[in-house]
Amino acid sequence: MGGIVGNNSLLAKIGDYGEIEYLFYPQVGYETHFFDSALAVYDKKVKWHWDEDWDISQKYIEETNIFKTILEDDKIILTIKDFVPISHNVLIRRVYIKNKLDKKLNFKLFFYENLRIGENPITNTVKFLEDGCIVKYNGKYIFCIGSDKKIDSFQCGNRYSKTSAYIDIENGILKEHKESSGLLTDSAISWNIKIDEKRSLAFNIYILPQRFDGDFSIITEQLRIIMNNSENIKNLSMNYWKNIIGDIKRFIHPELRQNREIYSITKRALMTLLMLCDKEGGIIAAPSLHPDYRYVWGRDGAYISVALDLFGIRNIPDRFFEFMSKIQNADGSWLQNYYVNGKPRLTAIQIDQIGSILWAMDVHYRLSGDRTFVERYWNMIEKAANYLRLVALNFTPCFDLWEEKFGVFAYTMGAIYAGLKCAYSMSKAVNKRDKVKDWGKTIEFLKHEVPKRFYLEDEERFAKSINPLDKTIDTSILGLSYPFNLIDVDDERMIKTAEAIEKAFKYKVGGIGRYPEDIYFGGNPWIITTLWLSLYYRRLYNVLKEKEDNRADIYLQKSKRLFNWVMKYSFNGLFPEQIHKELGVPMSAIPLGWSNAMFLIYVYENDNVIIP
CATH class of the missing domain: 2.70.98.10 (Beta-galactosidase; Chain A, domain 5)
Known part of the structure; x- marks a missing residue:
């Protein structure tokens, strides 16, 4: 591979x-x-x-x-x-x-x-x-x-x-x-x-x-210089890599910190993500041509930025936000994806990406405590949040995160909620809270309306989308709760949704897919979605444990089983997008940035900081 x-x-x-x-x-x-x-x-x-x-x-x-x-x-x-x-x-x-x-x-x-x-x-x-x-x-x-x-x-x-x-x-x-x-x-x-x-x-x-x-003569002279200094050039790079990952063990969850395999994969995942980050700030989804993922999606870049921030790497997320500020549309939105030089590639709108970027920016601010960061990007934050407020009030349809369907999606509404809440939180850092009271009202509106509109009474779980109604079981519905926190992780409706997702997939090799009817690359378990459910179950365990709910350990074991499945499918420390449902070999892009980012989010010491 x-x-x-x-x-x-x-x-x-x-x-x-x-x-x-x-x-x-x-x-x-x-x-x-x-x-x-x-x-x-x-x-x-x-x-x-x-x-x-x-x-x-x-x-x-x-x-x-x-x-x-x-x-x-x-x-x-x-x-x-x-x-x-x-x-x-x-x-x-x-x-x-x-x-x-x-x-x-x-x-x-x-x-x-x-x-x-x-x-x-x-x-x-x-x-x-x-x-x-x-x-x-x-x-x-x-x-x-x-x-x-x-x-x-x-x-x-x-x-x-x-x-x-x-x-x-x-x-x-x-x-x-x-x-x-x-x-x-x-x-x-x-x-x-x-x-x-x-x-x-x-x-x-x-x-x-x-x-x-x-x-x-320019390139031949450069070749001569490199050949004469190759050992020094190598040593400089070796020192750089070791400094980047030198102290990351302290960021790993205490229960995972002593596991040598997890520690090794964590280092490789970080170094992999760094290679997807361009000097001008763009972060590509994957270095893959088949499928062609060598572009900047705001969503993928947001998750990768969060993962890097969690492990103490601040400058690259900051550079990514600078890149996104330069290509933001006048109305506050961003297009589907871009070349790393900033030129648009696909021009559809996926509203979840706007929310994801604001969520990642807030995580960066919460970890760094740097108010000047919010000040520097306030114009970008304000435009994006105003855009989200309008689409939230209208339940505006768009393409889903899988780039397949058009509608009003649970995951998108979760991302809109998180983006608005994060922007509202950052407004305090620049003394703008009084000017953005409408954001606060819209957050409460979403908190009330989304669960009511998306809940399926007969199925006792949430729908994938409304307008048009789509009752398909889809792992992305988890975004309502994790990480976007629109619906409480221990809401019984959310728990039943998660359990329905878990039961829906019966792959020979195990794992969790996007949705049971998926046909992309034949329809397989994904690293992202398996970790997503694992992360949800672990957070559910933590909440139930605090409430002394005797179901807590059940969900901890579920989370661990899913995480252990993911650990089996690291290839040279790289995580692909998918695992073949029968053969257990990597499918689609490898490495996929988002897969590696989700692994890092899982092994991080405490995910409270990423929950709006």
Whole structure:
């Protein structure tokens, strides 16, 4: 299932066999550059890294964003360690080769690329420079591929022609054409590997993207600087990662703090979320192209911001709110999603996102105690809350959080309530309470009207939507209570709704889905929804325990069972969107930011701070 490595400008997706699938540059999520890299060993015949007789394993190195792929056969162990330093926009591939045999080995190692530059690839040129590196460029970007081990041969060609570097690798000899142009250029570099018995060797491959103005010397000089300082660059990144996650154990719930697996996944979840955060403030939902989630949704960004804030990371949520302030509509709303450069992508309105952003801002304020934060963003807060007040009074329909149906949804009303209540709470920090009394009245209106309008007497639970009425059992109905607190967690109507949700799903592998009739990717249990019900049950336990209700322990056990299910489906510390309902393998996007954020919310020491 691979992994991701990146900083806040460059992000690379590493595939199941250690290949570079694609890069995002110069921003996280934009633009996409399909890389299609490959490694091959040639010893009388070619052996690609996807061939079946390799034993392959992958994992992150603990407390780093270095992703390791190990390919082993009967002769060698080939290890690739990929990372992107925080200080430079370069993908560094550390290649280790160990000879397992009692005799000397001689073979060729090839690195191949079929890079398509940009969102809409145009004619490009690939060229071998006398500096000893490959460059590929169009009118906008240039990529440089070099190594600190002398390159022994090269080829620049076109993928579907006789000059293709891929064909040369199959034949074991690169023709050393120095330049080629076209839509689908490719290239390869090779090294003659000689390793004594039971010995190893190691070297780096460097992949640098930059904007291109026609001057090769800029990128080749950058390559030289990075190669000469690679150890310092790595150490700087190592120290940064360790500082980011250094003291997080104190934030973890006391009952979970000593669990080494939970601690390890918590660190990985945090480091994963940081790689989804762009330098300009946007936070992408996932570094995924199939499905295509490399965009900024206010909702996903809000949950991710809350998770980061809970674990003491303040600057990135603040940067996200700054980004959202710049793209807010004049009426106070936001569109469905955006590119990380702030340009709109899908332009529907999902009102829950407006409420979610205000909720996340209030969590940030409550944790930081920084009144200047509220002052700085008050105009944004006020516009958004005024928008929510109008749609609340009219029960205005919109698209649901799953982006499938149009109506007035329980989850949306919960988010509207939370957003208004959070904005009303923040108004005190800037002495505006008297000017926003209408918000307070609207909060009370929602508190009274929503339970009455959404409750289904015959079913003894809440509806998914009204106008049109939709009685479907949907896990998102929990949003009325958790985390948005419109309906008390121990309201018997809410308890019966939660129990109905739990009973509705009978997957072979377990877990909780969105709704029983779901067909997206076949309809599977989701990490988000399973954690959602687990979080609701845990909070219910806490409330019932305080009231000395003898049902409390029942719900604690339910919560733990659901959380333990989620723990089974962490892959290299990454949580996907879904788990295949029969096979138990990750489905859809991995990692999904919201899934990792919900895990962090669960393991946090006390969730009172996120409840409006």
